Amino acid sequence: MAIKYIPYFKEPIQGQAILDNFTRTKRVLKYAENDKVLNRIERGMPLYEVDTEEIVGNKETENMVIRGECVSACAYLKENNIKVDLVYIDPPFASGADYAKTIYVRRNPKLAEAIEKAEEKLEDEGLRTFEEKMYGDVWNKEAYLNWMYENLMAIKSVMSEKGSIYVHLDWHIGHYVKILMDEIFGEENFIDEIIWHYEKWTAGSNMLQKNHDVIYWYSKSNEFVFNEQRKLTENLKKKYENGYLIGGGYGSNGLVVYDKNNPKAKKLIDSGKYKVVYANTEGKPLSDVWDIPFINPMANERSDYTNQKPEKLLERIIKISSNENMVVADFFGGSGVTAKVANDLNRKFIHCDVGINSIETTRDRLIEAGASFKVMDIKDGVNLYRNPVQTMEKIKSLIPGLKEEESISEFWSGVINDSKVGTIPVYIPNLMDSGTKILDIVLVNKIINGEIPELGDGVRKVIIYYIDIIDKKEVKKFIKENLRRDIEIELKDLKEILDETVVTDVVEYHIEKKEIVIDKFISDRLIGKIDEYNEKMKAQKVATGKKEKRIDISNEGLELIEMISLDCTSKKGTWNSDEEIKIDKKGYVTKNGKKTKEFWDGKIAFKKKPLRIKIRNIAGDESVINV
Ligand SMILES: C[S@@+](CC[C@H](N)C(=O)[O-])C[C@H]1O[C@@H](n2cnc3c(N)ncnc32)[C@H](O)[C@@H]1O
Numbered sequence: 050m051a052i053k054y055i056p057y058f059k060e061p062i063q064g065q066a067i068l069d070n071f072t073r074t075k076r077v078l079k080y081a082e083n084d085k086v087l088n089r090i091e092r093g094m095p096l097y098e099v100d101t102e103e104i105v106g107n108k109e110t111e112n113m114v115i116r117g118e119c120v121s122a123c124a125y126l127k128e129n130n131i132k133v134d135l136v137y138i139d140p141p142f143a144s145g146a147d148y149a150k151t152i153y154v155r156r157n158p159k160l161a162e163a164i165e166k167a168e169e170k171l172e173d174e175g176l177r178t179f180e181e182k183m184y185g186d187v188w189n190k191e192a193y194l195n196w197m198y199e200n201l202m203a204i205k206s207v208m209s210e211k212g213s214i215y216v217h218l219d220w221h222i223g224h225y226v227k228i229l230m231d232e233i234f235g236e237e238n239f240i241d242e243i244i245w246h247y248e249k250w251t252a253g254s255n256m257l258q259k260n261h262d263v264i265y266w267y268s269k270s271n272e273f274v275f276n277e278q279r280k281l282t283e284n285l286k287k288k289y290e291n292g293y294l295i296g297g298g299y300g301s302n303g304l305v306v307y308d309k310n311n312p313k314a315k316k317l318i319d320s321g322k323y324k325v326v327y328a329n330t331e332g333k334p335l336s337d338v339w340d341i342p343f344i345n346p347m348a349n350e351r352s353d354y355t356n357q358k359p360e361k362l363l364e365r366i367i368k369i370s371s372n373e374n375m376v377v378a379d380f381f382g383g384s385g386v387t388a389k390v391a392n393d394l395n396r397k398f399i400h401c402d403v404g405i406n407s408i409e410t411t412r413d414r415l416i417e418a419g420a421s422f423k424v425m426d427i428k429d430g431v432n433l434y435r436n437p438v439q440t441m442e443k444i445k446s447l448i449p450g451l452k453e454e455e456s457i458s459e460f461w462s463g464v465i466n467d468s469k470v471g472t473i474p475v476y477i478p479n480l481m482d483s484g485t486k487i488l489d490i491v492l493v494n495k496i497i498n499g500e501i502p503e504l505g506d507g508v509r510k511v512i513i514y515y516i517d518i519i520d521k522k523e524v525k526k527f528i529k530e531n532l533r534r535d536i537e538i539e540l541k542d543l544k545e546i547l548d549e550t551v552v553t554d555v556v557e558y559h560i561e562k563k564e565i566v567i568d569k570f571i572s573d574r575l576i577g578k579i580d581e582y583n584e585k586m587k588a589q590k591v592a593t594g595k596k597e598k599r600i601d602i603s604n605e606g607l608e609l610i611e612m613i614s615l616d617c618t619s620k621k622g623t624w625n626s627d628e629e630i631k632i633d634k635k636g637y638v639t640k641n642g643k644k645t646k647e648f649w650d651g652k653i654a655f656k657k658k659p660l661r662i663k664i665r666n667i668a669g670d671e672s673v674i675n676v
Pocket residue numbers: 117118119120139140141184354355356357358359380381382383384385386401402403404407
């Protein structure tokens with residue numbers, strides 16, 4: 050259970066429509082279940098314990114990389130009175146897709162020397178890869194909008210008065226979210242809709258190519274920061290070189306004067322009729338349609354994170370809506386683009402994401418950029434696996450006897466066939482949907498009045514798992530008073546199952562002078578994944594007759610290692626990465642954040658005696674061993 054609940058920002062804005070009463074041109078915009086979110090808003094944001102896992106660089110840093118859900122991260126920030134001045138979010142788009150991470154098997158350092166020559170020109174196609182699901186983006190519209198409403202309410206609760214928020218979406222759901230934002234931030238605080246236009250590979254089709262995303266920009270109040278940006282067009286440049294120029298509007302910004310010595314400008318200024326804004330002379334004010342290319346696959350900034358956005362895009366947003374030392378936050382941070390650019394531009398940053406792959410990618414990216422920051426973990430019970438998709442799959446396999454059953458509604462994850470009680474439907478909350486993660490009265494009501502009546506008369510028991518429960522006594526009382534059928538409801542804590550399942554990898558090593566030499570690395574979890582992949586390839590070969598693309602792992606297993614870090618400062622608690630090597634997908638080593646052109650040799654050097662070793666495998670699982 051959450052330690053406590055933190056109130057969202059105070060009231061819906063006066064005079065604004067609330068979610069289920071959105072009356073504009075005499076019509077009512079409503080969506081099914083739009084009222085479901087309101088009691089969660091009344092209850093507040095769940096606050097969990099937050100651990101500092103690691104501090105990189107300056108110990109006093111205020112920058113944060115937080116693993117956890119957006120709403121819980123906001124609860125933490127609000128409880129600690131931390132305000133953010135600029136928010137950019139690029140949440141899942143409700144696109145119906147599942148996103149996968151490509152996992153690259155590294156070179157085997159025990160063989161690297163011999164194969165170095167032959168492999169020197171190892172191209173991308175030559176790399177041995179398989180995929181793992183990272184996060185699902187499969188939603189129905191209503192659930193998505195309720196989820197988004199909670200996230201946006203949470204974010205507004207931690208925005209400073211000068212704050213702006215940019216929400217990056219596309220045609221799938223953008224227009225609906227714009228209306229939610231009108232409601233939450235106020236229509237008068239809508240600043241602009243930015244169109245990000247890009248080129249991409251086109252395929253012939255009977256439709257227009259969808260080549261843009263939308264970014265909605267709202268402010269918290271009318272005190273928001275705005276730094277005008279300029280775009281130099283060739284035309285303007287020439288004109289300016291030839292003399293002077295007044296331009297821009299005579300609108301809300303007043304008269305924009307590029308050269309106050311211009312006689313026409315002087316006359317207008319002298320008339321006193323206009324508020325004069327001296328703009329810098331470098332070009333035309335930037336419009337809200339941005340042509341920024343996708344990240345080139347070979348670009349330095351490319352981190353192989355699905356849906357990674359270009360630094361150039363964030364650079365614009367951060368420059369427009371924040372000043373140096375302000376706090377820039379991204380609560381769906383992915384590859385860490387916002388944090389990286391904010392740091393480059395001397396802003397403070399907060400990066401948050403539910404997926405451990407995001408936290409690792411961002412951490413490594415920020416180390417390479419020389420940033421200082423804390424890595425923090427929200428103890429919400431979902432932190433045991435790399436990402437919620439993987440956790441969901443794992444949970445299902447851990448409940449003894451659980452089988453899928455098509456004859457009951459999708460609400461139930463499956464059934465257990467018990468010799469005494471018969472068929473027991475089992476409900477497991479969806480970790481990807483914070484709306485169902487918490488067992489509250491609304492959900493219990495749905496179960497007893499909506500789902501249970503649909504079950505056949507033969508069903509005598511159901512099991513309800515929860516990851517978080519509002520108040521067990523209250524829930525039991527509600528069930529007792531409202532259940533109108535003779536059926537047993539067993540409530541079970543999902544975290545008890547998760548707690549038993551932390552699997553760590555095994556490493557064998559020895560110390561030679563000032564070096565740790567890794568002899569063997571065994572990761573049962575990864576080997577299982579690779580076996581699954583090989584089986585799939587075998588079946589494909591049978592079906593297509595094409596050459597089988599197997600992945601074979603050596604006995605030493607060193608090609609499954611992505612990173613090794615040594616803590617030479619303390620035996621427990623917050624991690625200090627005193628020495629660190631990271632092996633990139635082509636086998637080159639980055640040492641303490643500095644890229645090299647050396648292949649990994651299976652060792653890591655140290656100056657001070659190491660007390661703990663942390664090893665991250667190529668899929669992102671980390672294991673810690675005391676030396
Ligand atoms: C489209 S990606 C963001 C990509 C990012 N802008 C970049 O450039 O790399 C969306 C991210 O949201 C994360 N996510 C999904 N649900 C979340 C939640 N409730 N709280 C925080 N992060 C979440 C996913 O793990 C994923 O990394």
